[in-house]
Amino acid sequence: MRTVIKSNRISKKYKGFQAVKDVSLSIGKGEIYGFIGLNGSGKTTTIRMLLGMIKPTEGTCYIKGEKVTSTNQRIWRSVGHIVETPHCYPELTVLENLEIFRRIRLMSNPDIVSKVMEQLNLTRYAQKKAGNLSLGNAQRLGIAKALLHSPEILILDEPMNGLDPSGIVEIRALLQDLAFNRGVTILMSSHLLSEVAKIATKIGIIHNGRLIQEIESIQLRDLLNQQLVIDTRHNKSAISQLTTAGYASKINNDGLIETTDGRAIRDPDEISRLLVYTGFAPTKLIVKEENLESYFMKIIEREGEKVQ
Numbered sequence: 001m002r003t004v005i006k007s008n009r010i011s012k013k014y015k016g017f018q019a020v021k022d023v024s025l026s027i028g029k030g031e032i033y034g035f036i037g038l039n040g041s042g043k044t045t046t047i048r049m050l051l052g053m054i055k056p057t058e059g060t061c062y063i064k065g066e067k068v069t070s071t072n073q074r075i076w077r078s079v080g081h082i083v084e085t086p087h088c089y090p091e092l093t094v095l096e097n098l099e100i101f102r103r104i105r106l107m108s109n110p111d112i113v114s115k116v117m118e119q120l121n122l123t124r125y126a127q128k129k130a131g132n133l134s135l136g137n138a139q140r141l142g143i144a145k146a147l148l149h150s151p152e153i154l155i156l157d158e159p160m161n162g163l164d165p166s167g168i169v170e171i172r173a174l175l176q177d178l179a180f181n182r183g184v185t186i187l188m189s190s191h192l193l194s195e196v197a198k199i200a201t202k203i204g205i206i207h208n209g210r211l212i213q214e215i216e217s218i219q220l221r222d223l224l225n226q227q228l229v230i231d232t233r234h235n236k237s238a239i240s241q242l243t244t245a246g247y248a249s250k251i252n253n254d255g256l257i258e259t260t261d262g263r264a265i266r267d268p269d270e271i272s273r274l275l276v277y278t279g280f281a282p283t284k285l286i287v288k289e290e291n292l293e294s295y296f297m298k299i300i301e302r303e304g305e306k307v308q
């Protein structure tokens with residue numbers, strides 16, 4: 001896979017404060033890279049360096065193999081971006097804002113504006129002043145602006161910010177369509193970890209300015225712990241049957257039986273048969289999966305322990 005976005009050990013210091021340290025990213029064409037981290041972990045600073053908005057104290061960024069500098073204009077032709085609050089002219093309408101950006105981009109086809117408004121469900125707000133838009137619609141306008149010149153690369157800081165659940169589903173579908181059907185490469189930061197888990201092909205966790213883990217989406221399933229949760233009418237007796245059969249289990253805080261035994265998780269039918277056979281038919285039997293949020297918190301806690 002061709003690498004389109006790359007950073008080579010970039011660091012940023014603000015007056016002695018290390019905001020980002022040695023971050024090396026490599027994002028292939030058509031990938032959706034989800035960048036996650038706590039507030040102040042260095043996501044926006046990294047994104048700004050990748051876009052040439054601030055200069056790394058050390059290290060270099062490359063977009064499509066070209067070195068990123070504040071003066072390398074060519075890069076901007078291939079990149080659409082949102083960094084923090086999307087910029088717009090609040091006194092102008094949605095249509096006027098997009099018209100201005102079309103002209104700044106020297107795009108001759110005026111139809112592109114209506115096309116992108118349609119794509120982002122903004123047509124009905126075309127005549128509304130941008131300053132009066134809801135947060136979610138302002139975000140859509142930001143994404144519309146980023147997409148106007150059909151860029152090959154999208155770098156989006158919190159693109160789902162302020163969107164309602166249906167807006168999130170819509171933007172998710174749009175980003176997936178762009179990446180999977182049109183080969184657009186996307187780097188997005190987000191606090192919505194469940195969203196990142198759904199959409200990203202690769203996830204990067206940044207903490208205290210360092211990239212502490214990268215996870216391919218296909219690895220994610222294996223990393224997230226699973227457990228089988230069982231309820232019967234006599235959990236104390238049922239658990240002793242399970243333990244006798246070699247399934248390490250415990251009663252959790254809710255009084256339910258819980259096991260992380262891989263055989264039980266892979267074959268819950270066998271557990272069900274065993275319990276029915278011994279006279280403790282399950283009334284509930286579910287495989288529960290740890291979500292990205294709890295995995296993320298576990299990783300961050302471990303990092304905290306390393307520092308202490």
Ligand SMILES: Nc1ncnc2c1ncn2[C@@H]1O[C@H](COP(=O)(O)OP(=O)(O)OP(=O)(O)O)[C@@H](O)[C@H]1O
Pocket residue numbers: 014017019037038039040041042043044045046
């Ligand atoms: N211009 C600046 N001068 C001094 N410190 C800064 C500057 N910009 C960012 N920082 C600091 O660098 C650290 C990383 O900030 P950054 O905005 O990159 O984090 P973030 O992960 O994007 O956070 P959030 O999720 O809250 O947006 C923070 O501690 C922040 O206070």
